[in-house]
Amino acid sequence: MAETLAKSKNKTKSKYPKSTYLKWYEMMLRIRKFEEKTLFAYSKQLIRGFCHVYIGQEAIGGALATAITPDDKLVTAYRQHGVALARGLDSNSCMAELFGKSTGCVKGKGGSMHFFSKEHNYFGGNGIVGAQIPIGTGIAFAEHYRGTKNLCVTMFGDGAARQGALYESFNMAMTWKLPVLYICENNGYAMGTSVERTSNVHDLYKVGSAFDMPSSQVDGMSPEAVHEAILAAAKHIRSGKGPYFLEIKTYRYKGHSVSDPAKYRTKDELKSYMEKDPVILMEKTIIDGDIASEKDIQKIKDSIKAEIEEAFQFASDSPFPLGSELYDDNYKQEDYPFIMD
Numbered sequence: 001m002a003e004t005l006a007k008s009k010n011k012t013k014s015k016y017p018k019s020t021y022l023k024w025y026e027m028m029l030r031i032r033k034f035e036e037k038t039l040f041a042y043s044k045q046l047i048r049g050f051c052h053v054y055i056g057q058e059a060i061g062g063a064l065a066t067a068i069t070p071d072d073k074l075v076t077a078y079r080q081h082g083v084a085l086a087r088g089l090d091s092n093s094c095m096a097e098l099f100g101k102s103t104g105c106v107k108g109k110g111g112s113m114h115f116f117s118k119e120h121n122y123f124g125g126n127g128i129v130g131a132q133i134p135i136g137t138g139i140a141f142a143e144h145y146r147g148t149k150n151l152c153v154t155m156f157g158d159g160a161a162r163q164g165a166l167y168e169s170f171n172m173a174m175t176w177k178l179p180v181l182y183i184c185e186n187n188g189y190a191m192g193t194s195v196e197r198t199s200n201v202h203d204l205y206k207v208g209s210a211f212d213m214p215s216s217q218v219d220g221m222s223p224e225a226v227h228e229a230i231l232a233a234a235k236h237i238r239s240g241k242g243p244y245f246l247e248i249k250t251y252r253y254k255g256h257s258v259s260d261p262a263k264y265r266t267k268d269e270l271k272s273y274m275e276k277d278p279v280i281l282m283e284k285t286i287i288d289g290d291i292a293s294e295k296d297i298q299k300i301k302d303s304i305k306a307e308i309e310e311a312f313q314f315a316s317d318s319p320f321p322l323g324s325e326l327y328d329d330n331y332k333q334e335d336y337p338f339i340m341d
Helices: 002-009 018-043 058-067 081-086 091-098 132-146 164-176 204-211 223-241 267-274 278-288 294-317
Strands: 073-075 152-157 180-186 215-219 244-249
Touching: 018 058, 018 081, 018 091, 018 223, 018 278, 018 294, 058 081, 058 223, 058 278, 073 132, 081 091, 091 294, 132 152, 132 164, 132 180, 164 180, 164 204, 180 204, 180 223, 204 215, 204 244, 215 223, 223 244, 278 294
Parallel strands: 073 152, 152 180, 180 244, 215 244
Antiparallel strands: none
């Protein structure tokens, strides 16, 4: 009894309620298991084309589920399955989209890089490197124009941080004090080229200083750190002070895409980051801190396993889009003047 009391006195009080930690863990585990199933399906040629998984970066997705509101807008790049799940898109429609099925979130026409959901204020999933940065800036301009308190989270990778569109967008956002949160998910490599080889500025958050944009660097392997950084940035933005820039330092455990063997990094480097696995460490935090029991954790694991198996089966059983629907959902202005030869 005395030993139990002594151990309990040494427990560190949790910063957040049990529900928050379990939400982070559940979302992170959902993303991890979804992406592992994605890789399996790709190996069976059930998913084709380009495919970039989020394994290793789940802490960012977990924090996004708690740090922004459903009314906030979000746009990101092509490594986006985890971000889409964090915004509330369900596993069934996401997996079906990867399979190119009509029950997918964009009816099987977008595939891995082009999810979209108006219902969840999720604007993709964009395949062109850096193209989402001016798009997100424009969405923020719309919120500013309408006088809302919403912000637009605009996410991009370290490779996109060298695109000219970023500098143009940063300049406009600061000039007009737009409600946009720029997030650079810096996983260290733009495809296979390290930040150190492509940028004189290795700490990418410092780019914001050229525009007097408030900027900071965040530990992207910790959902607590990401959650707190996003909350602070969002508070600044909602107060009308304009944009904020976060460089979230993270790491992808797999290659740039499924076709990348990732031979440009050492085994020791990968091992060092595997020791920071956000999913494993969050489970350890919950158990060691008596935040929840092993039974609670197992219940989440069983639920997620069933969810992902159901998504795989749903995608497998769903029909492909009809050929007659090829031109559906393509929009044009009927009275727009044009000349045809």
